[in-house]
Amino acid sequence: MTQFPAVRSPSVRPPTARRASLLRRLTLSAGLLAGVTLLGACNETRAEQADARAYPPPGRLVDVGGFRLHLECAGSGAPTVVIDAGLGAWSTPWHAVQGLVAGTTRVCTYDRAGLGYSEPGPLPRDAAHFAAELHTLLHRAALPGPYVLAGHSLGGLTMRVYAQRYPQDVAGLALLESMSPQPGAAAPTAASDTPGLPLLKLAARLGLVRLLSGPLGLSAGLPARDAGPATALAVTDRYFQTLSDETAGIPASLAQAGEVTTLGDLPLTVLSRGRNAVPAWTAGQARLLTLSSRTTQVTAHHSGHNVELDEPQAAADAIVALVRQLR
Structure with missing residues (x-):
């Protein structure tokens, strides 16, 4: 009888061996990822420490009750102008406007808590809390009032609330491409x-x-x-x-500013963009003009929303004109 050679079956790794190999690969990948993450975090910490040495605060840090806010002033004269930047922004982009206004009067920029050179502050971060912190900052910094408040975008909501809560501190208000609450619009309690x-x-x-x-x-x-x-x-x-x-905090900020329906005869300037305006935003700018019986409307014809970058001269001119009106 003819005998045929035995045929070997292909070797198959046991399931336990396959699992062990997969586990080793996953462990190695996790270790590499952890190492890269740790290295990146350490490098970022060193870079931030180097930045702190290279770019010290140009102004001063003022304690407002457990944390410090950065305040930078230039120029001389009265009334003092106080500028508040928009959402997620701080004093640095406003240096050009500040320099232009400083030729006429004293002008101060500041950084909201957690932005720019300021230390983080307590929650919530909304217009009412911003206004209270700014009020404490100006008084602890011994800046004589009354002030001309200039608020851009989100900062416009803060300055609107400030003018209503501390009227004795405010000589005039400039709303520069300010956000504007829509009356009757339902807003969520949180964003x-x-x-x-x-x-x-x-x-x-x-x-x-x-x-x-x-x-x-x-x-x-x-x-x-x-x-x-x-x-x-x-x-x-x-x-x-x-x-x-x-x-x-934006919905709360809009609601708080929306409660301020009139500022009486407070001198008010509303500066709006000349480029890329949409109907809803334009309507909001028109509503701002109803806040006071003494209003001036200005258009930055060559600017979009960020007037401090697009057309700083227009922003400075609007503020200076309000200062001269008050004088």
Whole structure:
């Protein structure tokens, strides 16, 4: 009888061996990821420490009750102008406007808590709390009033609330492309974060936002002297946390400002963009004119929303005209 050679069956690794191999690969990948994460976080910490040495606060830090706010003043004369920036913004982009106004009177910019050079403050981050903190800042800094308040975008809501709560402190109000509550509009009690903000916060903690700061154009439109510090202050996880907190407070800020329906005969200037205006925003700017019986409307013809970058001269001219009117 013919015998055939035995045929070997292909070797098959036992299930236990396959699981062990997969576990080793997963462990190695997790270790590499943890190492890269730790390295990125350590490098970002060192970079932020270097930035703090390279870009010290140009103004002074004033304690307002457990945390300090950054205040920077220039020029001389009265009334003193106080500028508040928009959502997630601080004093640095307003240096051009500040320099132009300083030729006429004293002008101060400040950074809301957690932004720019200011230390983080307590929640919630809304117009009522911003106004209270600003009031404490100005008085503890011994700045003589009454003031001309100038608020851009979200800062316009703060200044509107401030003018109503502390009328003895306010000589005039300039709303520069200010947000404007819509009467009768139902607003949620809280705003959810912009979906990308938590991810950006993590990316900032690992140094990825710093790595991409050039392509992201974080200092676009700023002069060279401001580009470095502006980028340094915008690539940290603290910045994105504060931006998230301010975004969450927008509905409350709109509601608080909406309760201010009249400022009597307080001199009021409303500056609005000349480019890229949409009907809803234009209607909101018109509503701002009804807040006082003494209003002036100004258009920055060559500017979009960020008038401090697009047309700083127009913003400065509107503020200076209000100062001269008061004098």
